[in-house]
Amino acid sequence: MFKKKVPFIEQAQQTECGFCCMAMITEYHNSTVSFHDMYERIGNGRDGTSLFHLKHLAEGLGYEANCFKIQEYDELYKLPLPCIIYWKEKHYVVLEEVSEHGAIIVDPAVGRTKVKKEEFERDFSKYVMTCVPGERFVKKKRKSLWLPYINILKERPSLIINLVLLSFVLQLFTLGIPLLIQYLIDSVISPQNFNLLNIFLISIVFVVGFQFLFNIVRGKVLIVLENFLDKQMMSKFINHLLHLPYHFFLLRKFGDLLFRVNSLRMIRDMIGSNLIKGILDVGLLIVIFVFMIIKSPLLTLSVLAFTAINAAVLIATRSKVKEVSQEEIIANTEVQSIQTETLYGIFNVKTAGIEDKIFTRWKKSFKKLLKAYRKKENLNNYIQSVSSSIGNLAPLFTLWLGGYLILNNQLTLGNLVAFHAISNQFFGLSQSIVQMFNSFFVTSTYLRRVQDVLDAPIEEKHTDMKEITNLEGRIRFEDVSYQYTKYSPMSVENINLEIKPGQKVAIIGESGAGKSTMSRLLLGLHNPSEGKIYYDGVDLNNIEKSSLRRQIGVVPQDVTLFNKTIFENIAIYDKDISIEEVVEAAKVAQIHDDIMKMPMQYNTFISEMGFNISGGQRQRIALARALVHKPSILVLDEATSSLDHLNEKKVDDYLNEIKCTRVVIAHRLTTVMNADLIIVMDKGTIIEAGTHKELMLKAGYYSSFFKDIEPEHKLLAN
Incomplete structure (x- = not known):
C-alpha cells in the first residue's frame, strides 16, 4: 500500500517558504489555498513570515494549530504528520515522515529530500507547528491550471x-x-x-x-x-x-x-x-x-x-x-x-x-x-x-x-x-x-x-475612480501609517503633513528612518495601512493612479536607463514629445552640453544599464526625463548630487518658475537648507518640521545633524 505523499509546491522567493509549506499541508488534506488568499489574511513582508504569523494563518484556514519546541528527536514520533518545522534558523519545511534512520522533508526550495538522522538533528531548529483539520476546516476544490x-x-x-x-x-x-x-x-x-x-x-x-x-x-x-x-x-x-x-x-x-x-x-x-x-x-x-x-x-x-x-x-x-x-x-x-x-x-x-x-x-x-x-x-x-x-x-x-x-x-x-x-x-x-x-x-x-x-492582484482600478488631468500639487497626509504585514512594526507611523502647491519639501533622516517608504507612499506605490493621502483634496484611493503618476516626475537614487537613444530615454516612449522639448529639459538638467559633445548627440545610443556614460550623466538624463513633461510634483531622491551648487540653483529656479511641488530626499545641505519645509524623520515618525532657520533655533536633531557636517557648514557660512 502506497503512503500518501505531501505534494511539492515550489517557492518563488525566499520570503514565501512559510506560505508554500501551508499550501502543501492544505493540498495534502485535499483542499487548496491560493497565495493571494494567504497574502490577504496575514500579508507577507519583505522579511518573510514568523511562526506566529503562520499559526494565525492556519487557524484562519480552519486548522487546529499548535506550536512546540522539541528537545529530543524521539518526540517527533508523537506529532501528527505532516507538520511544519523551522529549519536552519531561517527557513520552513514540511516534515513528512520520521524514522529511526532519519526523516523525509519537503523543502519549498529544493523539493522532497531524505535526511539522515545526524543531519536532521544538526539542521532542525527545534520549533514545530502541527496542523490538524478542525471543525471549521472547509475543503476547497482545486482550480484547473490548464x-x-x-x-x-x-x-x-x-x-x-x-x-x-x-x-x-x-x-x-x-x-x-x-x-x-x-x-x-x-x-x-x-x-x-x-x-x-x-x-x-x-x-x-x-x-x-x-x-x-x-x-x-x-x-x-x-x-x-x-x-x-x-x-x-x-x-x-x-x-x-x-x-x-x-x-x-x-x-x-x-x-x-x-x-x-x-x-x-x-x-x-x-x-x-x-x-x-x-x-x-x-x-x-x-x-x-x-x-x-x-x-x-x-x-x-x-x-x-x-x-x-x-x-x-x-x-x-x-x-x-x-x-x-x-x-x-x-x-x-x-x-x-x-x-x-x-x-x-x-x-x-x-x-x-x-x-x-x-x-x-x-x-x-x-x-x-x-x-x-x-x-x-x-x-x-x-x-x-x-x-x-x-x-x-x-x-x-x-x-x-x-x-x-x-x-x-x-x-x-x-x-x-x-x-x-x-x-x-x-x-x-x-x-x-x-x-x-x-x-x-x-x-x-x-x-x-x-x-x-x-x-497576484493588479493595482485596483474602479470605474468610479477619478482621472486627474490638471494637478495643482497640493498633498495631504492624514494619520498615515504603513506596515509591510499585519503583524510587522510600522515603517512609518501617524504621519500628518500638508504640502502646498509649488513648495519645496525636504525629507531627511538616518537610514531606515522611513524616507523611502514616504516617497513610495507619495507615488501610490504602497497603499497606506492606516490613514489617507489626498492630492488636491481627492483621496488617493479614488484616483486613477496612472493619471496621477503621469503628472509626477521621479528621479530615484538608482537610475535605470533604457537601451535606446538619449532622445528616447528622455521622451520615455511619449510620441507627443518634440526634440525642442527634450532639448529644453536637458538644458535645465545641465546635460545638454555633454550630449552635444557626443558623436551622435541626441541620437547616441545608451548601452544596457547605461554603462557607456558616467553616473552623473545618467542622473542628469533621468532628471531631464522627469522634467520634460513639466510635472506638477517632482520627487527627487539624491537626484541633484551630481550638480554643483550653481547648477543646482538653476534647476531650483526653473522648478520655482513652473510652480512645481518638490519632495526632496537628500543629505547635502545645499539641497536642504533653502526648502520651504524640512521634515526630519526617525524610526518612521516625524520628529521635527520647519524651515532651516526654525530648526536651527530649536537646537534639536536637525541642528546636530547640520553641525556634524562641519566642512560643508563652514563653506555655506562663507
Whole structure:
C-alpha cells in the first residue's frame, strides 16, 4: 500500500517558504489555498513570515494549530504528520515522515529530500507547528491550471477544426500504407500479377504525394495557431505583470520572473501541438484497435499486453520524472538569478574585486544545475531504454506468433506484414499518449510558476475612480501609517503633513528612518495601512493612479536607463514629445552640453544599464526625463548630487518658475537648507518640521545633524 505523499509546491522567493509549506499541508488534506488568499489574511513582508504569523494563518484556514519546541528527536514520533518545522534558523519545511534512520522533508526550495538522522538533528531548529483539520476546516476544490489556457483555443475554432481535419487525414494516409503493403503481397506478388504492380506504384505515389501536401498545409495551420497562442498568452502575462503593484517586484528576483516568461513557450507547445496531437492519437488508436481485432484477435491481445506493460512503466515513473524536472527548474532559476544580478551589479563586482568569489558562487550553483540535469537525463535514459526494449520485443513477438498462425493457415503473409506495421503504429501511439500525459504533469510545474504571477492582484482600478488631468500639487497626509504585514512594526507611523502647491519639501533622516517608504507612499506605490493621502483634496484611493503618476516626475537614487537613444530615454516612449522639448529639459538638467559633445548627440545610443556614460550623466538624463513633461510634483531622491551648487540653483529656479511641488530626499545641505519645509524623520515618525532657520533655533536633531557636517557648514557660512 502506497503512503500518501505531501505534494511539492515550489517557492518563488525566499520570503514565501512559510506560505508554500501551508499550501502543501492544505493540498495534502485535499483542499487548496491560493497565495493571494494567504497574502490577504496575514500579508507577507519583505522579511518573510514568523511562526506566529503562520499559526494565525492556519487557524484562519480552519486548522487546529499548535506550536512546540522539541528537545529530543524521539518526540517527533508523537506529532501528527505532516507538520511544519523551522529549519536552519531561517527557513520552513514540511516534515513528512520520521524514522529511526532519519526523516523525509519537503523543502519549498529544493523539493522532497531524505535526511539522515545526524543531519536532521544538526539542521532542525527545534520549533514545530502541527496542523490538524478542525471543525471549521472547509475543503476547497482545486482550480484547473490548464483550463484558462485551453479556453484560449475556443477563440479560434476554425483553426482547431482545420488542424484536426488535416491531422486526421494524415493519420488515415499513414494507416493506408500498411494496407497497400498487404495488397502488394497478397494480390500482386503471391499470384504474380504484373498488371497490378503498376497500379500499386501509382497508388504509392498518390498516397505519398497527398501526404506531403497535407503535411505542408497542416504545418502552416499549426504555425498560425502557435502564433495566436503566443500572442494571447504573452500579451495577457506581460500586461498583467506591468500592472502589478510595486510591492510584488520587491519580493521577486528578476531572473525568476524572466524564467517564468520563457516558460510560456513550453506551455504553448504543450497546448498548441501536443494536446491536439494527443486527442487525434486517441481517436486513431481506437480505429487501429478495431482494425487489429478484425485482422487477428490473438495478435491484438499480444500487442495490448506489451502496450500495457510499457504504459505501466511510464505511469509508475511519472512522479519521479516530475520530481527531477522540478529540481532542474529550481537549479536553472538559481543560475539565471545569479547571472542576472551579476550583470546588473557588475560595477560593484569589479570595484570590490570579488570576481573569483562570484565565479565560485556561480560555479557551485551551475554544478547543482548539471547534477539536476544529469539526474533527469539518467532517469529519462533508463525509462527510454526500458520502453525501447519493450518496443523492440513487441513486434518480434508479433512476428513469431503471426508466423505460427500462418503455418496453421489462420493468417495470410500480407495480413501479418500489414498487422505488424499497424501494431507498431499502435504501440508508438499508445506510448506517445502516455508521454503526453506525463508531459502535462511536468509542464504543470512551469504553469504553477506562471500562475503565481497571474494570481497576484493588479493595482485596483474602479470605474468610479477619478482621472486627474490638471494637478495643482497640493498633498495631504492624514494619520498615515504603513506596515509591510499585519503583524510587522510600522515603517512609518501617524504621519500628518500638508504640502502646498509649488513648495519645496525636504525629507531627511538616518537610514531606515522611513524616507523611502514616504516617497513610495507619495507615488501610490504602497497603499497606506492606516490613514489617507489626498492630492488636491481627492483621496488617493479614488484616483486613477496612472493619471496621477503621469503628472509626477521621479528621479530615484538608482537610475535605470533604457537601451535606446538619449532622445528616447528622455521622451520615455511619449510620441507627443518634440526634440525642442527634450532639448529644453536637458538644458535645465545641465546635460545638454555633454550630449552635444557626443558623436551622435541626441541620437547616441545608451548601452544596457547605461554603462557607456558616467553616473552623473545618467542622473542628469533621468532628471531631464522627469522634467520634460513639466510635472506638477517632482520627487527627487539624491537626484541633484551630481550638480554643483550653481547648477543646482538653476534647476531650483526653473522648478520655482513652473510652480512645481518638490519632495526632496537628500543629505547635502545645499539641497536642504533653502526648502520651504524640512521634515526630519526617525524610526518612521516625524520628529521635527520647519524651515532651516526654525530648526536651527530649536537646537534639536536637525541642528546636530547640520553641525556634524562641519566642512560643508563652514563653506555655506562663507
